[in-house]
Every structure is written in C-alpha cells, then in structure tokens.
Amino acid sequence: MPAPEHRTDHGRDHRNERHPHYSRATLWLLATIAGISVANIYFNQPLLDDFRASFPGSAWLIGAVPAATQLGYAIGMFFLAPLGDRFDRRLLILIQLAALGIALVVATAAPTLAVLIAASLAIGVVATIAQQAVPFAAELAPAAERGHAVGTVMSGLLLGILLARTVSGIVAQYFGWRAVFGASVVATIVLAVVVIARLPKSRPTSTLPYTKLLGSMWHLVAEHRGLREASLTGGAMFAAFSIFWSVLTLLLAGEPFHMGPQAAGLFGIVGAAGALAAPLAGKSADRRGPRAVISLSIALVAISFVVFAFSARSIAGLVIGVIVLDIGVQAAQISNQSRIYALAPEARSRVNTVYMVAYFIGGALGSAxxxxxxxxxxxxxxxxxxxxxxxxxxxxxxxxxxxxxSQAG
Incomplete structure (x- = not known):
C-alpha cells in the first residue's frame, strides 16, 4: 500500500480518536449557549423606565435590578465556573439552564420589585453558563485550532452582549418588559432540549474537593506569570470598552443628537462587527501567536479612542470608532484566552475564572x-x-x- 496514503489515513484516525467530538456544529452550539445565557445579564438595562412604571412605590430601588444581576454574575463566576474542571460540563450546563429557566419565570411574574431584584440576582448567578462553554471549546479542539474554537464561541458570547439591549428594547416597546423575560424562558427551554440531544459530555480533569478547587486558583495565579499578565491586560481592555459604552447614552442624549436610549442600543448592532471578526482573530492567534494579535488589538483600541475624541458631534465617527473598538477588544479577549488555556490544560475552568473575574473587575472600574x-x-x-x-x-x-x-503565548 502507498506509504503517503497510509500516513494520511493514520493521521486522520489519530486526530479523530483524540478529538472525536470536535466539529463546527458543536462549536456553534457552544457559541449559541454562550450568547443566549450571557444576554440575560443585559436584558434589564433598557427596561429601567418600565420597571419604574410598574413599581412606582419603589422607584428609588430600580437601579438595584441591574446591580443585582452583575453581582450575581460575579458570584457565579467565582463559585460555579471552576466546577467545570471537577464535573461533566454538559451536566453543569443543563443544571444551570434549568435554574436559569426557573429564575426567569419568577422575574416574568414578579409581583414586587423586591422579588424582581431577587430573581435578577439568581439570573446573574446561573447565567455564567457561558463560562462553561468557552473552556469546553478549548477542551474539545486540537491545540493547533484552539484559538479558532475559542474565537467562534466568543463570537456568540459577544453577540449576546451587544444585541441583548437592542432585542430587549424592541420586545418591551411592543409587548412590555415581562415579555422580555418570558421570551428568554422559551429560548432557555429550547436550548436545553438541543443540549440534551447534541452536546457531548466532557471529561473532568480534577478530583479536588470543592473548597480545595477554589483555593487552587490562588496557586494558579502565583504559578503562572502568563495568567497574571493576561488578566491585567484583559481587565484593562474591558475597562476601556466599558468607559465608552457606559456614557454613550449620555452623549447621544445631548447636543447635537437628542437621541433616546434606544439609539445607544442600536449601536450594539454596529458593534456586532467585532463578534463577526472573532473567529478570524482566533485563526490569526493560531497562526501568528496570541501575543502578536494582542499587540495589534491594543493599537486598534487606542485608535478607536482617538476617533472618539474627535467625534463628539459626529455619528459617522462614533460608528467607525465602535467597529474598531469592538474588533480590537474581542481579538484581544480571544487571544488572551487562547494563551491562558494552554498554561494549565487540566485547570481550564479555573484559569478562565481567574481571568474573567479580573476582566469584569476591569469593566466595573471602567464604568466608574x-x-x-x-x-x-x-x-x-x-x-x-x-x-x-x-x-x-x-x-x-x-x-x-x-x-x-517559558510561559505560553
């Protein structure tokens, strides 16, 4: 038999044995899981006026709804995301989807603002499903395609973040704010059915008890300089991202635009260009190395803020800046995650937790x-x-x- 043909078949069989569940369909399913779950964190932001109208006696507490959701997400990242190293991620995703569905039903029917706040806290905690989907993609993919796999799933996550406000505002305008949560209940149920039918199981990589699993994250931070560097870089980049998006509504409300909050939400559609570019950024990280892509990303975000500085009265300038900003931030995010997943393959959920906690701390500081x-x-x-x-x-x-x-990346 011809030797070259034998080697080709052997290589293909060997790859299938090592990565039997790696496929484009699985990646897009994980991207959908990430996008739909993380969208629940942002649905309530355009609805604050509607909440005030529904609960006029508690209007002074309306801001607690998005705050509770963000707090819940931080809690879920720290206490739930590391479990992906200890248990089957498919099972964890299903359990969290079930819990998310229940929390969304409570939010849909909330009779008082206090109940809505409590439901929002719970939604934030269990919506961290996205933090199982991203390391799951890194686990399934061959090392040479890990950046592309992470980029594909991150594109779904980014679309969920950027489009959640737009979708929420449109649905609430025509059907009311309760319909937003009700629609998410339906989406969650459908997603759970698809997960049961199509998502493979994962292999746990740790047998540590839960408390030691959490404690081990400090050891990972101390041991891996690359994790510390990526976390600080990612947190600073998300701070820049949050600095822009936190005040865009205020800019558009004043001279010369006089636009309402829905206009700021529509900028999320423009920012979706960053999500569409995410898989390309992942492929570039695979070919050229993540550090080179991160350097380019930092330059792009710097350029975007120069454009913003001269666009206080220009919609066209803001649109161009948003596209450049989101491409830069997401390319850096994907490349940073590609780096950290290579540092400790047996602890991908934990290194992802460390990174994402730093990432959201950066975002919170940026908003402030x-x-x-x-x-x-x-x-x-x-x-x-x-x-x-x-x-x-x-x-x-x-x-x-x-x-x-000696560090990866």
Missing part, C-alpha cells in the same frame, strides 16, 4: 471612571480615560522578565 470623567471633563475626558486604560493594557502586555518566555 467613565462616570467621573464625563461629569468632570465631558466627552474629552472620557476619551482620555479610555486611552489611559489602553495604556495600562499596553504596559501589562509589554512587560517581559527573565523566564517569561
């Missing part, structure tokens, strides 16, 4: 800085704050020490 900058210095101050966050990301990314070359 944006508010201060807006009230003190206006749009110019916001643009400069964004550039400062990008500068921090560049500093973290460029820091090299003796021995750093």
């Amino acid at each position: 800085v944006a508010s201060l900058a807006w009230h003190a210095f206006g749009w110019t101050g916001v643009s400069l704050a964004g550039l400062a966050a990008v500068g921090l990301a560049a500093w973290s990314h460029r820091r090299r020490r003796v021995g750093a070359a």
